Amino acid sequence: MQFIFCADPFDIRQPDFDYVTEYEAVKSLGYQPAFIDFEALVNDQNAEKAVRKVSIQPTEQVGLYRGWMLTPAQYQQLFEALTKRGIRLLNDATAYKHCHYLPESYSIIAPYTPKSVWLTLNGELDIDAIMSLLHDFGDRPIILKDFVKSRKHEWHEACYIPQASDKTTVERVVHRFLQLQETGLNEGLVFREFVDFEPLTTHPKSGMPLTQEFRLFFLDGELIYVSKYWDEGNYAETDPPITQFCEVAQIVQSRFFTMDVAKQLNGDWMIVELGDGQVAGLPDSADVTAFYQSLLAHQLSSDVSSLPAQDT
Structure with missing residues (x-):
């Protein structure tokens, strides 16, 4: 490799x-x-x-x-x-896009992830079209991101919307989000149901609420590494239900990808999002050498299993 x-x-x-x-x-x-x-x-x-x-x-x-x-x-x-x-x-461009852009993989993870809607931005912002898109959320809270990233560290000004039906707040948060993203905007806007995940702590700089979240790395459908997503806070004895997420991983259309998962207040777990494994960061607390050892072991095993059978 x-x-x-x-x-x-x-x-x-x-x-x-x-x-x-x-x-x-x-x-x-x-x-x-x-x-x-x-x-x-x-x-x-x-x-x-x-x-x-x-x-x-x-x-x-x-x-x-x-x-x-x-x-x-x-x-x-x-x-x-x-x-x-x-x-x-490892991943061709189609596989990269499949996990990099949330709308591309949403149909696969929809039963296990917060409800999401989106629109591509091609010109002037149409706030009425956005409000129509948000209708099914009612008065529930939502969060805003583009097809790849959010402004979660500007939580209250450019990410969190307390009521999806509040047009004034929606417009303010969307405009601030676009202002901060500038030319770095990825395709369009994604609005996601805000879910009460198990709290961890608050971010020391931004004040963003941090939750019990983990990053899972998969190679060819096999789990190769699990890491706590945040370096802050006390995760105690929390561990994600690996079997549940390994089943979903089998239908993800990528060889190497990440799956971020989080625990809800009711004890159930959800997929937050997928990501291409090549551009997904390793948390500071991760054992980097162990990560690469596992990746190489799985890659070598995959290479061997793909060889033609030898005549005996």
């Missing part, structure tokens, strides 16, 4: 600061990661330049990107540029 990290913006021979720990863990396991120029890919829109320091492989290798989020179009460009160098990323 060829691991590919985002390079330091000032030195393409070194990993981006935020990925140094993962880079060192991969090296300690006997692998030599490659680097891509993230700025060339995103700012210059030049995928060939971005992969210029990635060695051309004599035979095709499976690749795993660990880096910053990309739009599906940017990911497609990276996928194609690496393929030309003999590296085929």
Whole structure:
């Protein structure tokens, strides 16, 4: 397997600061990661330049990107540029989009996740169309995000809406959200039912309520790593019902993805959202080496199982 990290913006021979720990863990396991120029890919829109320091492989290798989020179009460009160098990323662009954009996977996780509605933004904001979309929520609270991210650390001003029927508040929160997202908006707006999850603590900087949430990593339908989502708070003896979520993982249309899950006040568990495993962060408390050891063990097992049977 060829691991590919985002390079330091000032030195393409070194990993981006935020990925140094993962880079060192991969090296300690006997692998030599490659680097891509993230700025060339995103700012210059030049995928060939971005992969210029990635060695051309004599035979095709499976690749795993660990880096910053990309739009599906940017990911497609990276996928194609690496393929030309003999590296085929674990997830193709369709699989990446399937887990990266909530609306793409919603039909699969709908029975297990908060009710969600969305609209794509192509021009002027139509607040009446939004209120019509929110009708089924009644007076219940909702949260706002785009197809990928929320402004959860601006909880009260750009994320949480106490009453879905309150047009004034909806309009204020939506406008503030769009103002903060600026050109980073992903496709459109997603409104989700606010669910009372088991409280953990409040974020020390933003004051956002933190809940009993976990991040599950899956490779080829198999759970490879579980981590507490938040570094703050006391999780006590809480553990997610793994079997329940492993069943859902079988129908997710991606080889490598994350599933964030949280415990409700009534004791039941829900899926918060899915994410592409290559751009999903590892919490600070995660055992990075153990994560990569598990990933490699499952990948090697998958490679062996896919080999043709030998004549005896």
